[in-house]
Amino acid sequence: ALFDRPNEPLFLPKGDEQFTFHMPEDYLEDRFKIKNISDRFGGDNVVDLKRITLPDLDLPLQLKKTEQFTPFIPLHRQMAGQLIEKFLEIKNLEDFVSCSAYCRQNMNPLLFNYAYSVALLHRNDTKGFDLPPLHEFFPDKFIDYGIFSKARMEANISSTVEDIQTEPIEVPLDYTASDLDHEHRVAYFREDVGINLHHWHWHLVYPFLGPRRVVAKDRRGEIFYFMHQQIIARYNFERLCNKLARVKKLIDLRSPIPEAYFPKLDSLTASRTWAARSPNSMLQDINRETEQLVFDIQDLERWRDRLYEAVSTGRVINTQGQSVPLSENTGIDILGDLIEASSLSINRNFYGDLHNLGHAALSLIHDPEFKYLENVSVVGDLATAMRDPVFYRWHALIDDIFVKYKQTLPPYSVQQLGFDGIRINSIEVNSKSSPKNQFSTFWQQSDVNLARGMDFAPRSNVFARITHLQHQPFEYKIKVTNTGQQRQGTVRIFLAPKFDERGLPFLFNDERKMMIEVDRFVHNFKQQSDTITRKSQSSSLIIPFERTFRDLKDTAAFPGGMDAFNFCGCGWPEHMMIPRGTPEGFPATLFVMVSDYQFDKVDDPKAAKKPSSAGCEPASIYCGIRDQKYPDARPMGYPFDRVGRAGVNTLREFLTPNMLTQDVIIKFSNVIVPPGSVSRA
Ligand code: CUO
Numbered sequence: 001a002l003f004d005r006p007n008e009p010l011f012l013p014k015g016d017e018q019f020t021f022h023m024p025e026d027y028l029e030d031r032f033k034i035k036n037i038s039d040r041f042g043g044d045n046v047v048d049l050k051r052i053t054l055p056d057l058d059l060p061l062q063l064k065k066t067e068q069f070t071p072f073i074p075l076h077r078q079m080a081g082q083l084i085e086k087f088l089e090i091k092n093l094e095d096f097v098s099c100s101a102y103c104r105q106n107m108n109p110l111l112f113n114y115a116y117s118v119a120l121l122h123r124n125d126t127k128g129f130d131l132p133p134l135h136e137f138f139p140d141k142f143i144d145y146g147i148f149s150k151a152r153m154e155a156n157i158s159s160t161v162e163d164i165q166t167e168p169i170e171v172p173l174d175y176t177a178s179d180l181d182h183e184h185r186v187a188y189f190r191e192d193v194g195i196n197l198h199h200w201h202w203h204l205v206y207p208f209l210g211p212r213r214v215v216a217k218d219r220r221g222e223i224f225y226f227m228h229q230q231i232i233a234r235y236n237f238e239r240l241c242n243k244l245a246r247v248k249k250l251i252d253l254r255s256p257i258p259e260a261y262f263p264k265l266d267s268l269t270a271s272r273t274w275a276a277r278s279p280n281s282m283l284q285d286i287n288r289e290t291e292q293l294v295f296d297i298q299d300l301e302r303w304r305d306r307l308y309e310a311v312s313t314g315r316v317i318n319t320q321g322q323s324v325p326l327s328e329n330t331g332i333d334i335l336g337d338l339i340e341a342s343s344l345s346i347n348r349n350f351y352g353d354l355h356n357l358g359h360a361a362l363s364l365i366h367d368p369e370f371k372y373l374e375n376v377s378v379v380g381d382l383a384t385a386m387r388d389p390v391f392y393r394w395h396a397l398i399d400d401i402f403v404k405y406k407q408t409l410p411p412y413s414v415q416q417l418g419f420d421g422i423r424i425n426s427i428e429v430n431s432k433s434s435p436k437n438q439f440s441t442f443w444q445q446s447d448v449n450l451a452r453g454m455d456f457a458p459r460s461n462v463f464a465r466i467t468h469l470q471h472q473p474f475e476y477k478i479k480v481t482n483t484g485q486q487r488q489g490t491v492r493i494f495l496a497p498k499f500d501e502r503g504l505p506f507l508f509n510d511e512r513k514m515m516i517e518v519d520r521f522v523h524n525f526k527q528q529s530d531t532i533t534r535k536s537q538s539s540s541l542i543i544p545f546e547r548t549f550r551d552l553k554d555t556a557a558f559p560g561g562m563d564a565f566n567f568c569g570c571g572w573p574e575h576m577m578i579p580r581g582t583p584e585g586f587p588a589t590l591f592v593m594v595s596d597y598q599f600d601k602v603d604d605p606k607a608a609k610k611p612s613s614a615g616c617e618p619a620s621i622y623c624g625i626r627d628q629k630y631p632d633a634r635p636m637g638y639p640f641d642r643v644g645r646a647g648v649n650t651l652r653e654f655l656t657p658n659m660l661t662q663d664v665i666i667k668f669s670n671v672i673v674p675p676g677s678v679s680r681a
Contacts (some may be wrong), residue, residue, distance in 0.1 A: 001047070002100055002116065002139050006109035007269055007455040010101060015235040024051035027102045048176070050098045055086040057103065058552065061249035062113060066270050068375035069110035071382065072359045075292045077209045080115050081343075084210040087119035096123065109269050116206050118182075122214050127627070132452075133548070134200050134383055135193055138268075139230035139453040141383045142193050145266035145273070145501055146176045148215060151450050151462045168447050168465040168675075176264050176387075183259055183389045185242040189235065191387050191678050192468055193448065194548040194573025200383040201570040202227060202632055208356070213342050218629040219636070220514060221336025225402045225635035227622045232399050235392050237579040239499055241586050241666070245501045249396035253297050253304075256280035257365075259389035262448065275366045275377040277390070283361055284368040291370075295357055303352035304397075307339060310351070311405035318346045328409055329538050332635065339398060355398050362390050403513070409647040412638075417656050419596045421484035422525065424660035427592050431474035437664045438585070439578045443672040444470035446549040467672055471536075471578040478532040478592055483527045488597035490632065491532060494640065495578075498587040508648050513642035515591065517541065518577060520621055522597055522633065536577065541573030541621040573617025574664075579665025588666055593639060593659040597677045604629040615648070 001021075002010075010021045011028075025033050027049065060079040063069060071077045083103070090096045093574070096119075103112050114135075135142040147169045154166040176191065177184040189195065205221050233527065236246040248659065250257070260279040267274060285296040310316045315323045316338065324346065326335060337344040341353045357414045361368075363380025374510040377382035385391050434440045447463040454462065476493065500506055519539040523532055579586075607628050618625045625631055635641050639659075648654045651661060 001642040002097075002104050002654075003113070004452045005455045006113060006453075011104045017564060020046050021101055022046050022048045023101065023105065023641055024049055024098075026051065027105055029106075033344070043199060045408075046459040047097075047101075049101050050094055052095045052098045053171070054099060054102060056087070057083070057086065057107075058339055060103070060107060060115070062615075063108040063111050065108050066516060067110075068267060068272075068381070069106055069108050069114065070360075070363075070376050071114065071203075071207070071209060072356050072363070072376070072380050073291055073293055074353070076111065076445075079111060080118075081211075083111065083115035084122075084207075084214060087115060087213070088123060088211060092127045096125075110138075114204075118207050118210060118214065121204060121626075131198055131201070131204070133451075135448060136382065136450075137453045137661055139380070139448065139450050139464065140266055140268040142173050142196060142265075142468070143450075144264050144469070146175070146264070147171055147464055148266070148268075148454070150239070151454060151464070152457045154462045155451075155454060155457040155460050158460045158462075159397075164214060166460065166462050168463040170465045171467070173443065173467040174391050176262060181260070182244060185244060186235070186238050188469055189238045189576070190389065190391075192573070192576055193466060194468070195576055196383055196386050197230075197548060198543075198570065198622075199205045203382045203572050205623060205626070208340050210343070212343070219333055220342065221338075221340070221624075222636050223334060223335035223624060223630065224340050224342075225399075227400050228395050229402065229637065230516060230622065232392060232396055233514055234576075234579065236514060237461075237516060239503060240497045240499075241580045241668075243501075247396050248510065249394045249400045249639060250390070251394040251397055251400075253283050253300055256282050257393070259393065261378070261388045261390065265378065265384065266433035267375075268453075272375065274384070275374050277365055277377060279367045283365060286361055286364055286368045287362070288368070288370040290310040293364075294581070295358065295361075297361070297635055299352060300354060300358060300361065303354040306351055307335075307401050308404065309406065310338075311335065312403055314408055316346065317350055319349065326405060326408075329404065331409075332402070335402065339401055349450050349543070355394075358394050358397075359385065361410050362394060406641055407643055409642055411643050411648075413560070413645060414656055417592055417593075417595075417639055417659070419489060419656075421482060422489060422594050422596075423481045423483075424592055425479040425481060426477075427479075427590060427660055427662040428477040429474050429590065429662075429664055430477060432474045434472060434474075434667070437590075437662060438579065439474065439588075439664060439666045440472040440669065441578055441581050441666060442470055442472075442669045443467050445672060445675045447539040447675050448549060465675065468575055469580055470673065474536045476519075476532070476534045476536075476592075480525060480530045480532065480594065482527055482530060482620050483534065484527075485525050486525065486526055488522055488599055489594040490600045491521055491523050491534070492517065492593045492595060492638075494591040495664075496589050496591070498589050505650070508644045508650050508654055511589075511651055512644070515640045516579075517637075522600075523594075525594075537574065538617075539574075539577065540617070541572050541619055542574040542577050545574040547577070549574045572622055579666060581668040583668055583670065585665035585667040588664050590662045590664045591651070595634065595638075595650055597660070600633050602629050602631055602633050604631075607631070625662060654658050 011023055014225035060083040063575050069076050071080055077204050100116055117131055120129050150169050157164055158166045258279055260277055263274045263275045264278040287294050314326050318324050338351050340355045359380055363376035379388040379391050429437050445467050447465050450462045495518050496511055496514040620631050644654050
């Protein structure tokens with residue numbers, strides 16, 4: 001209930017099945033105090049809030065209710081960090097609820113939502129709680145502004161006129177640009193609701209601010225590198241499917257940026273339209289004293305150069321001036337925290353805050369000096385950043401620093417890659433109605449309920465009908481010979497385009513960067529021969545489709561009803577697991593490796609005890625597992641995170657007997673399938 005309708009006062013009655021809060025008088029603004037307004041609403045679901053001694057909330061209360069909050073701005077980061085800390089310090093649940101309600105009532109809704117979400121994920125007494133998806137209560141961050149007036153009309157009609165059913169409002173697939181803008185060909189990826197939710201949620205699980213125990217998670221610097229590296233690899237894969245070259249890193253911060261973006265989103269909180277960026281905009285020094293945000297492009301350049309220097313020398317300087325090696329084991333983790341920069345950065349003064357302030361500079365390119373009183377654009381907000389083409393150019397730069405570091409590490413030897421006695425003989429991909437070794441993709445529509453996010457509208461369900469990519473469910477069949485004892489191995493499955501933008505086969509060192517990991521699981525290998533079958537839906541990369549769009553109107557396709565599904569939180573959305581492909585069939589390489597589980601295994605006493613949250617298998621590849629160590633001891637991205645050993649120029653030369661590749665094609669049908677009509681069998 002504290003998430004719902006983020007801009008409405010808490011004490012408004014919430015309709016039949018919702019909650020009304022009975023607020024202690026001091027929790028209310030003065031004009032409401034006099035009228036005792038929160039006593040006016042009765043009903044069965046009144047939450048009586050306790051009057052508690054509130055913690056010191058001065059700093060977070062300074063952000064006006066209508067500001068655009070973003071943790072990329074250091075002042076906002078401080079506010080959020082402090083609020084998270086206060087939320088975590090509160091001893092019991094009842095006091096936490098009361099304090100949260102107070103903040104919900106009196107604070108900037110975006111700041112509150114962010115800090116409250118992080119707190120729910122990290123307090124011991126709220127551990128089992130799965131966050132509801134952000135698009136339900138801030139649909140304005142995900143969906144074309146053009147639909148909201150229609151949505152209000154639908155809500156009004158259905159609540160005032162009997163026997164009229166609301167109709168879903170279609171959000172066209174192409175609404176932010178036309179194909180005259182070449183970059184628009186991959187807008188379906190950038191603007192996908194599930195992908196943006198994943199990114200938002202990932203950053204809630206791995207915040208770069210707040211108390212140490214929230215930030216200092218197992219291998220958090222490394223997972224920052226890996227998850228974003230995979231996003232770039234996936235984006236490049238989609239680009240090649242759409243005859244676009246791989247994204248270029250934004251290395252020159254002084255040249256015009258050709259990629260424009262006109263988001264067509266409104267902020268309901270700020271009652272503003274999100275700013276656009278025209279083609280060939282140029283970065284400028286940022287001087288916005290009201291937000292205490294003052295830095296120059298030169299600062300970014302200096303930090304960038306220092307980071308490149310650090311990775312080429314394999315050492316970083318800490319705050320005491322000592323030189324710390326970027327070792328094979330811990331280097332990537334140190335570097336991740338340094339580049340992002342998270343609060344774990346070992347020297348923020350020297351290496352700065354490159355990634356975060358880069359987001360800030362790009363998002364203020366339209367108003368670097370606050371002349372026009374404008375807020376950040378979409379690339380400055382975690383829930384919307386991935387919509388903008390410049391996000392990928394920026395992250396390609398960030399990724400390049402990591403790539404340069406990984407190039408300094410020794411390549412994996414045959415011994416580090418091999419698994420004695422295990423040989424993969426064949427790989428197949430099968431699905432119901434496609435030829436063997438073909439992935440089939442198409443468009444699908446899903447309905448998203450706007451009811452929880454449409455402040456001040458009548459409380460009836462109104463659905464937006466969005467169109468997104470989808471693939472036919474499939475199954476891998478992997479035949480393996482095991483000449484040793486019965487033993488465990490980790491099966492790692494990757495997919496990459498077969499040819500580059502010129503239509504030429506990739507060299508290994510290019511192709512490895514294009515590899516997207518699509519599944520990883522442990523298997524018990526019988527002696528002699530074994531055949532593994534694995535369904536696409538079981539992938540440890542993804543969260544199930546219906547858990548992204550849990551308010552699907554047509555529940556008939558899901559026996560047991562939608563209540564059977566919890567929202568699982570962090571995870572790549574299932575419907576975006578397989579890149580789009582092409583109508584002719586896009587040639588790709590499927591790679592499978594079985595690695596020796598002895599060296600993959602992670603000893604984590606906590607791992608055995610904790611059940612996963614109801615019905616949700618953790619999507620561990622990009623997200624790890626809540627409160628546990630990352631469940632794979634190998635470097636993230638293994639075996640493709642390092643350059644090939646001497647003599648390896650092609651993927652074929654890289655293979656050891658426990659690896660195999662299979663040519664596959666990804667065939668895209670340009671048809672739109674209506675909601676609920678995709679069989680998941
Ligand atoms: Cu996820 Cu830049 O880190 O957006």
